[in-house]
Amino acid sequence: MDIFIAPVKFxxxxxxxxxxxxxxxxxxxxxNIIDLHIDIDNFLSKERGxxxxxxxxxxxxxxxGEFNGKVILLTEVDIxxxxxxxxxxxxxxxxxxxxxxxxxxxxxxxxxxxNDQLLLERANKEMLHELGHNYGLVHCLNWDCVxxxxxxxxxxxIKGTSFCRSCASKVEHxxx
Amino acid sequence: MSNREKILIVDDEKIVRESLFHWFEEEGYEVDxxxxxxxxxxxxxxxxxxxxxxxxxxxxMSGLELLSKIKEIDKxxxxxxxxxxxxxxTAIAALKNGAYDxxxxxxxxxxxxxxxxxxxxxxxxxxxxxxxxxxxxxIIRPDNLIGESYQMKKIYELVQTVAPADTTVMIRGESGxxxxxxxxxxxxxxxxxxxxxxxxxxxxxxxxxxxxELFGHEKGAFTGAQYRRKGKFEMADGGTIFLDEIGSIxxxxxxELLRVIETRQFNRVGGNELIKSxxxxxxxxxxxxxxxxxxxxxREDLYYRLNVFTIIIPPLRERRDDIPLLVNFFLNKFSTAxxxxxxxxxxxxxxxxINYDWPGNVRELENAVERAVVVGKTSSIMVxxxxxxxxxxxxxxxDGAKSxxxxxxxxxxxxxxxxxxxxxxxAQVLEIDRVTLYNKINKYSLxxxxx
Numbered sequence: 252m253d254i255f256i257a258p259v260k261f262x263x264x265x266x267x268x269x270x271x272x273x274x275x276x277x278x279x280x281x282x283n284i285i286d287l288h289i290d291i292d293n294f295l296s297k298e299r300g301x302x303x304x305x306x307x308x309x310x311x312x313x314x315x316g317e318f319n320g321k322v323i324l325l326t327e328v329d330i331x332x333x334x335x336x337x338x339x340x341x342x343x344x345x346x347x348x349x350x351x352x353x354x355x356x357x358x359x360x361x362x363x364x365x366n367d368q369l370l371l372e373r374a375n376k377e378m379l380h381e382l383g384h385n386y387g388l389v390h391c392l393n394w395d396c397v398x399x400x401x402x403x404x405x406x407x408x409i410k411g412t413s414f415c416r417s418c419a420s421k422v423e424h425x426x427x
Numbered sequence: 428m429s430n431r432e433k434i435l436i437v438d439d440e441k442i443v444r445e446s447l448f449h450w451f452e453e454e455g456y457e458v459d460x461x462x463x464x465x466x467x468x469x470x471x472x473x474x475x476x477x478x479x480x481x482x483x484x485x486x487x488m489s490g491l492e493l494l495s496k497i498k499e500i501d502k503x504x505x506x507x508x509x510x511x512x513x514x515x516x517t518a519i520a521a522l523k524n525g526a527y528d529x530x531x532x533x534x535x536x537x538x539x540x541x542x543x544x545x546x547x548x549x550x551x552x553x554x555x556x557x558x559x560x561x562x563x564x565x566i567i568r569p570d571n572l573i574g575e576s577y578q579m580k581k582i583y584e585l586v587q588t589v590a591p592a593d594t595t596v597m598i599r600g601e602s603g604x605x606x607x608x609x610x611x612x613x614x615x616x617x618x619x620x621x622x623x624x625x626x627x628x629x630x631x632x633x634x635x636x637x638x639x640e641l642f643g644h645e646k647g648a649f650t651g652a653q654y655r656r657k658g659k660f661e662m663a664d665g666g667t668i669f670l671d672e673i674g675s676i677x678x679x680x681x682x683e684l685l686r687v688i689e690t691r692q693f694n695r696v697g698g699n700e701l702i703k704s705x706x707x708x709x710x711x712x713x714x715x716x717x718x719x720x721x722x723x724x725x726r727e728d729l730y731y732r733l734n735v736f737t738i739i740i741p742p743l744r745e746r747r748d749d750i751p752l753l754v755n756f757f758l759n760k761f762s763t764a765x766x767x768x769x770x771x772x773x774x775x776x777x778x779x780x781i782n783y784d785w786p787g788n789v790r791e792l793e794n795a796v797e798r799a800v801v802v803g804k805t806s807s808i809m810v811x812x813x814x815x816x817x818x819x820x821x822x823x824x825x826d827g828a829k830s831x832x833x834x835x836x837x838x839x840x841x842x843x844x845x846x847x848x849x850x851x852x853x854a855q856v857l858e859i860d861r862v863t864l865y866n867k868i869n870k871y872s873l874x875x876x877x878x
Contacts, residue, residue: 363651389455
């Protein structure tokens with residue numbers, strides 16, 4: 252089963268390549284970067300200046316329903332679900348689709364200083380995390396596991412970079 | 428490991444119900460929804476829930492009415508109200524009628540997660556099921572703290588002794604001996620294991636950055652602080668903070684640190700709110716703190732606060748018996764990661780590894796095995812695969828770089844430059860795959876114009 256990374260409003264080509272490379276190191280699945288030509292402008296809440304992630308996923312499902320594998324949408328725009336002020340990502344539990352926003356993973360957002368390496372690490376964690384949900388994993392209590400809940404950037408930084416042994420055993424084609 | 432508490436979301440807006448449903452489902456809770464007060468009551472009577480999230484404004488029965496009716500059924504029911512900003516005074520009134528708390532829309536995910544967790548913990552409904560117990564076992568075992576030597580067994584004993592107490596621990600040892608791993612072993616064997624251990628390398632950060640790292644900052648506290656950020660002490664609430672290279676902090680930070688250790692309270696940089704945090708402190712140093720105290724560079728009162736229980740980790744050259752175990756552990760780790768069929772170490776190579784002095788300790792050994800797996804061509808690691816000249820105790824490059832990583836970095840850069848940064852060709856020359864090469868380029872932040 253393949254993993255498809257679909258950039259949507261995403262211009263950082265180097266980061267995209269690095270993320271794909273990180274995923275191919277961790278999964279024996281084929282990692283594909285695809286352009287879905289999704290138009291998400293209709294999902295922008297002008298009031299909030301953010302995009303509604305559930306609608307982005309719904310749009311992707313229309314285009315990739317036949318795909319044999321997991322589809323991760325990667326975006327630079329800020330995303331939300333109603334009630335919450337923001338989210339880093341959303342996934343279908345036991346499903347195929349997820350979306351990850353790197354908007355609030357940028358260190359500039361917090362300290363004003365750019366850090367590409369930290370951005371790569373955070374984005375990699377959040378992609379793995381949402382993929383984990385696609386494989387049916389819920390949040391794990393082990394802080395060394397990437398499936399630990401991370402409602403804020405501090406938790407993203409603290410939690411581990413990969414699945415714990417228990418979670419890894421439930422993820423198909425995960426190498427280590 | 429998952430939470431299995433049951434949460435009922437009551438809101439007339441489908442979009443809100445669905446969003447919260449998915450969010451809590453991912454948290455591992457059992458979630459159900461109801462579109463109005465009547466449906467919520469029916470579900471509550473049939474199933475019973477550990478926590479209810481109730482919208483204040485709903486057609487028909489309001490959130491407040493539902494709160495009263497649920498409380499008639501179960502006085503202990505935990506109900507959190509969701510309200511728009513305008514209804515805050517009503518929500519405050521609801522607290523008097525037994526609501527646990529309220530949140531205003533839209534709510535910060537961090538705030539909601541903590542509120543729900545706190546509410547459920549207070550109700551003492553955390554059920555440790557079989558799955559949870561299995562995972563505890565997994566967490567407790569310090570996977571990569573390796574060694575069966577007499578010295579390491581002594582350390583395991585000390586860890587077991589000190590872990591359950593909340594004592595401050597000072598870990599001493601040369602660079603690369605695994606001080607952070609010992610700190611982690613203490614943490615995961617303590618009652619604080621479900622909370623995080625937060626490592627801070629005090630030596631790597633300038634004073635101003637360290638202050639913000641440790642205590643956090645408010646939005647606008649300094650140029651570029653666009654968003655409030657929690658500090659390491661705040662993140663360590665319930666868990667452990669691990670302060671590495673403690674000997675390198677400034678006098679000002681020493682005073683701040685002493686205050687926090689004594690009061691467990693602090694302010695975020697640029698903030699007035701007093702933050703309380705319950706943490707255990709483990710510190711590490713490879714500097715002679717006693718001499719720093721004598722020289723007036725480290726506060727004596729802080730030294731005594733920190734020097735309660737000491738664990739000294741011996742350098743690798745003093746526990747050579749552990750080297751084969753460590754080599755095999757790292758070999759397995761890197762050959763799996765790089766997809767290389769290297770399964771063993773030749774006798775000559777192992778003898779060499781056992782007899783080398785390892786000034787950089789376990790970290791240096793790990794790098795040596797990683798390098799050997801990268802360049803290894805057969806199913807066994809040979810002496811030639813090691814980053815040393817045979818029978819030489821020291822390695823030197825033309826410009827004096829000595830560490831394995833700096834040699835590897837220079838070598839990879841050399842090959843990349845020789846091949847005009849053609850990744851496929853360079854990877855072929857280095858006999859590694861393209862992904863591994865990309866990872867090395869990222870690891871060493873190599874750029875095309877570097878020399």
